[in-house]
Amino acid sequence: MHSASSWIADKRLEEMVFDTAKAALDDAGVTRNELDHVTIAACDELDGRSISSMLLSAPAGAYLKDEIKTTDSGLIGLCLEALRIESGNFHLGLLSSWNKSSKAPFEDVMRMRSEPFFTRPIGLNMSIADGLFAQAVAGTYGIGENDINAAVHASYKIAHKNERGKRSAVPSLAEIEASSYVSVPLRRLHQAPVTDGGVSMVLCSGEWLSKHPDRRPLARLSGVAWQIDDYQLGQKRLSALRGFKAAFQNAVAMSGLRDSSQLDVVELDSQTGFHDVAYRRALDLKDSCQFSPSGGPFAQNPYFCAGLVHAAEAVLQVSGRAGAVQVKGAKRAAAHGCHGFAQQGNCVAIFEGV
Numbered sequence: 001m002h003s004a005s006s007w008i009a010d011k012r013l014e015e016m017v018f019d020t021a022k023a024a025l026d027d028a029g030v031t032r033n034e035l036d037h038v039t040i041a042a043c044d045e046l047d048g049r050s051i052s053s054m055l056l057s058a059p060a061g062a063y064l065k066d067e068i069k070t071t072d073s074g075l076i077g078l079c080l081e082a083l084r085i086e087s088g089n090f091h092l093g094l095l096s097s098w099n100k101s102s103k104a105p106f107e108d109v110m111r112m113r114s115e116p117f118f119t120r121p122i123g124l125n126m127s128i129a130d131g132l133f134a135q136a137v138a139g140t141y142g143i144g145e146n147d148i149n150a151a152v153h154a155s156y157k158i159a160h161k162n163e164r165g166k167r168s169a170v171p172s173l174a175e176i177e178a179s180s181y182v183s184v185p186l187r188r189l190h191q192a193p194v195t196d197g198g199v200s201m202v203l204c205s206g207e208w209l210s211k212h213p214d215r216r217p218l219a220r221l222s223g224v225a226w227q228i229d230d231y232q233l234g235q236k237r238l239s240a241l242r243g244f245k246a247a248f249q250n251a252v253a254m255s256g257l258r259d260s261s262q263l264d265v266v267e268l269d270s271q272t273g274f275h276d277v278a279y280r281r282a283l284d285l286k287d288s289c290q291f292s293p294s295g296g297p298f299a300q301n302p303y304f305c306a307g308l309v310h311a312a313e314a315v316l317q318v319s320g321r322a323g324a325v326q327v328k329g330a331k332r333a334a335a336h337g338c339h340g341f342a343q344q345g346n347c348v349a350i351f352e353g354v
Contacts, residue, residue, distance in 0.1 A: 001312055002198040004166040004300030007102040013047060016198055018059035021096050024200035025061070029215060030092065037090045038062035040069045041077025041097035043304045045112070048103040060096040060200075073097075074199065075269075075307030075337030075347040079224045081203055091208035097305035098198030106194055106303065110341075115231075126341065127191070129233060130272050131183025133342040136238035137278035138185060145185065148273040149176045152190055152298070155276060159295025161324045164313075166195055166300050190273040197302030199312050218319040219351040222332075223257075225250030226347040233342055241282045243346040244338070248283065251334065251348040261286050263350070265317045265333035267310035268292050271301070275343065279336075290327045293317070307337015311349050318353035 002008075002020045011019070025032060040060050044052045053069045060067075070080050074097030081095040107125045114120040137143060156170040171179075171189055179189035209217065227250070229243035252260050260266075260283060268291060270276035280291055294313040297306055314333035316322040322330075331353050339345040 001164055001309060002098070004164065004195050004197045004302070006166065006193065006195050008100065008196040013098070013100045013103065014056060014059045016100065016196070017056050017096060017098050020098065020198040021059065021061045021094060021200045024094065024096075024202055028202035030202060032061050032094075035061065035065055035092055035094055037066040037068075037084060037093045039077055039081040039084060039093055039095045040067065041072070041074045041080075041095070041305065041308065042069065043071055043099070045109045046099055046101065046104050046106070046304050061094045066090070072345060073307050073337050073339035073347065074305030074309070075311060075335065075349060076226060076339070076345075078201070078308060078311055078349055079226055079347060082221060082224050085203060085205045091205040093203050094200060095203060095308075096198070096200040097308045099302035099304035100196045101194040101303055102196055113341075124341070127186065128183045129341040130191070130274070131186040132233050133238050134186045134190075134272065134274035135184075136235055137241075137274055140239040141278055141281045143274065143277050145177070147277055148190055149173050151276045152176050152273040155270070155273070155292065155295055155298040158293065158325065159299035162295050162299045163323055164299070165295055168193070168298075186272060186274065192271055192297035192301045194303050195300045197300050197305065197309065199305055199308045201308075201312065201315075217354055218321070219315045220354050221349060222352050223251040223253070223255035223350040224348070225254060226345065228345050229343075231341075231344065238342055241278065241343075244279065244336075244343060245282060247346040247348040248334070248336075251350050255332075255350045255352070257332070257350075260334075261289075263289055263332050263334050264330040265290050265293060265314060265327050267294060267314050267333065267335045268296055269307050269310060269336050269338045270296050271338070290330075293322070293325045293327050295325070307335065307339075307347060310337060311335035311351070314349070314351045318351050
């Protein structure tokens with residue numbers, strides 16, 4: 001993972017991508033020449049570049065390599081990478097995703113993604129969509145403002161311990177409660193602030209690993225699943241969390257687990273305190289399961305690739321490399337990512353220690 005910052009001012013985006021990709025290769029002990037493919041996940045609008053892969057595929061390691069790109073989210077990039085390896089045509093790949101959120105006006109980009117004849121003219125953006133989501137889940141799950149304020153305060157406290165995060169100052173409960181409304185009932189400090197950042201991973205097939213017994217993987221990807229919910233922001237769509245629940249259930253089933261209760265860690269893409277509380281209540285896992293020990297998006301939030309950051313944190317947990325936020329004895333960890341208005345798209349990946 002690239003070091004997190006609200007504004008990485010001393011590097012071009014190409015440099016940030018290159019440094020992150022190279023660090024992943026060095027950590028895995030492989031060279032770029034050994035790769036047979038590269039997968040990237042990036043957003044042209046948020047990169048501030050038309051067809052950004054033309055400029056960024058080479059820094060991501062794809063020069064003269066088979067390269068493919070997804071534009072949904074970083075964690076969808078992990079799904080695409082897994083599918084490529086499962087095809088049997090590829091065996092050692094580099095996956096890279098990034099978001100220099102300081103490059104483009106985030107809410108302007110999101111507003112332009114609205115349907116152009118109705119929702120765009122009324123000014124729908126991510127914050128307003130999240131406000132509608134907050135209203136819906138508050139009623140469904142009985143969430144009060146004190147619950148949200150406490151959840152946000154706890155997330156900041158946990159995030160402050162994570163050396164890979166931004167280590168922002170922890171706001172007091174009074175400061176959270178007094179922060180201005182963005183979209184009622186959502187307050188400014190209920191939102192995880194967006195940051196610059198990037199993440200890269202090296203993935204290989206079992207066949208490649210059997211031919212290279214000297215290489216030791218950090219984790220096994222045992223299950224991935226994704227789900228797209230309705231575009232329309234109606235009460236049922238917002239409050240039912242159908243896509244979120246289905247993605248978790250399908251990923252758990254692919255992993256061969258009995259149910260989600262066998263997970264030790266769940267890294268949630270909780271873009272607001274309302275997301276955090278609603279997700280936890282929807283999963284209803286055992287008390288021993290640790291939710292977002294990294295601090296989640298409150299540690300760092302390069303929005304487009306936040307889900308892949310959570311995947312990296314999950315890998316660090318099951319490999320015992322999570323540092324100050326390590327969960328003792330973590331064997332299985334799930335990473336969650338969402339994209340689109342009010343968690344329209346959900347993706348879940350499950351990792352096991354080896």
